[in-house]
Amino acid sequence: MFKRPLSIKIRFMSYITIVLIGVFLLISFTFNSVFTQYIESNATKALQYNRSFITNEPLEGPKNHEFSNQTQLIVINSSYQIIEDRPIPNLPNTDPKIQIVNEIKENDIDLNSNEILNINLDDQFIYYTIVTSDKTPGYYLIFYIQMESLTSFQHSVSLVLWIILFFALLLALITMNFMTNSIVKPIKDVQKFAQRIGEGDTSNEYLYYPDLEINQLNQSMNEMVNKLNAQDETQRSFFQNVSHELRTPLQIIKSQTESAQVGISSIHDASKIIHKEVDHLSELIDDILVLSRLESKSNELVKSYYDLRETISTTSERYRSIASQNNINFIYEFDSKPVLFEYNEASFEKVISNLISNALRYARTQITLRCTHQNDRIFIEVEDDGDGILEKDLPHIFERFYKDKSGHYGIGLSIVQSIVNSYNGHIEVKSK
CATH class of the missing domain: 1.10.287.130 (Signal transduction histidine kinase, dimerisation/phosphotransfer (DHp) domain)
Structure with missing residues (x-):
């Protein structure tokens, strides 16, 4: 069951749309993945930097991280009650402390985990870590950071990418429309030309196209x-x-x-x-x-290996009586060894028969039949001692029903040429 064919224009536009969307999805996915990793990395380093003041943990890298001053602090007890809510000095207090504590409580987060974790509040990732200290037994310090500026930038870039995709896709489709029209129109012209030929109009139509x-x-x-x-x-x-x-x-x-x-x-x-x-x-x-x-190649000839010398001599015997009546002798010049070739015997008998029949028309006293094998090539010659063929007739003797000086019509030599060509052979006439 064949699928319904699509027009070239639809196929091209579909391909370019799929490619563009695929490329932009890949770019968007790559950008968001890399940028999310960047946000997580900076949030983690900022939280580690602030946590180190309480735990005295050694820090790797710079001791003053660029986002550390955006970190905020919540103090809770083991019952998840907020004891103190204060920011890092000189920074304004920001909001989501209650939601953070509720998320920690609802998710049963271990208050002694000391891990860097994150929660999603209103499509905003908040990174936090819980710190305990011997100086404040029974209390837990929650450092948290909102990477709002980077997240907003990420969303803005993603939006810009999709806007670019829309206009790029629109521009590509418009361009592709013009391009496919320039291709489809000539093809339709040629299609009409072919249809006209099929309807019997075989007049030429020479058109110029830039492609x-x-x-x-x-x-x-x-x-x-x-x-x-x-x-x-x-x-x-x-x-x-x-x-x-x-x-x-x-x-x-x-x-x-x-x-x-x-x-x-x-x-x-x-x-x-x-x-x-x-x-x-x-x-x-x-x-x-x-x-x-x-000409129609309607039947594939059955071929076998035969000795061409035998086919030639057997065929010539059929013309022995006619040759004798006209006082014409056959002379055979064959290789001493068999000349083997894969062919259909009936078709080659037709070749030899037509050549001998043609030679009998012009011969005076003898017809020489040659069959030799030279340098991986087989040569068959039929030579008569007649007056020869006029030079002006030589280019036409293989044409069907060509009339020679004797007024003869025929298709015998045309058949000979067709059979020889079917074996990828070559035939020529020499006249002296």
């Missing part, structure tokens, strides 16, 4: 259109030629049948001509089917 990849895509689309047009033209020409080739033997068959019916020619003579044209028609249809299968 290299989009330009390359548009260029590739136009190259595809050119190839489609060329293929359509080739196909039209092919069907025209096929129609002509099929019409000719059919007309001959029809005329011979009519001649035999009215007595102009004998049934024997007419049947010989009809038989010949039927063979020609069958061969043409077979060639068309072979070429169609090769």
Whole structure:
């Protein structure tokens, strides 16, 4: 089950939103964590500094901490009653003494713990420590400190960070909207171009875009259109030629049948001509089917290792009688060792058959068949001693139904080229 596709614009905006929010969350979390540690560290040092006056504990670091003058004092007894409430000298008395004592009582805090603890009152962390002294038996001194200035600063910075996030996200989305529009619009243009091609309109549409990849895509689309047009033209020409080739033997068959019916020619003579044209028609249809299968790659040929010398000699024997009637001899120049190659024997027989058939058309007295193995490459040559092919015809002989000086149409050499190409081979013609 495929997910519903999303537009590029939505995907890009979603990604940038997630990334920005993620980055700002990380920054906010890191800042708050570091700053909270900073507040706790300073509160602890300030409380330790003031506690040292009562307990005479040795201090590590500076003996006068910057926040120590913000520490305040509450004196209670073992029943959690406030006995004396006084600040450090020269500082005003501040509020939350009763809440602190109540929190200590409700949470059953050990009055002899001597630890640095904290409580949260109205979203404000208050750090405190409980100190006992031999000078004041039965009484407990609670030093506490409110880091209001730092906490307020922390909240202010967090608020500023979220405001920055909002405007950064807004600016990023606006920028991304313009950027994605500049990308999506060309893609939609190319999409319409492709849709138009699918509907049969194969006219070119050359457009310029500032993005290299989009330009390359548009260029590739136009190259595809050119190839489609060329293929359509080739196909039209092919069907025209096929129609002509099929019409000719059919007309001959029809005329011979009519001649035999009215007595102009004998049934024997007419049947010989009809038989010949039927063979020609069958061969043409077979060639068309072979070429169609090769181009569509509709069936994967079954391949095995064979000796090419045997395939060539066996195929040439089929033309022995025709060659003898025209006083043409076959000469074989093969390697003494087997020339093994993995191929489909039927397809290679078609190659050799078409090449020999073509050579018989031009040969005077002999056709030379060569098969050699040189430097990990296999060479097959079919040479005749005829007049050769005109230089102007050489570039076109592999074209379907190309008409040479003898007026012959055909697709035999085109089939040969297609089969050779399917084996990643190469074929060429030399004429003297």
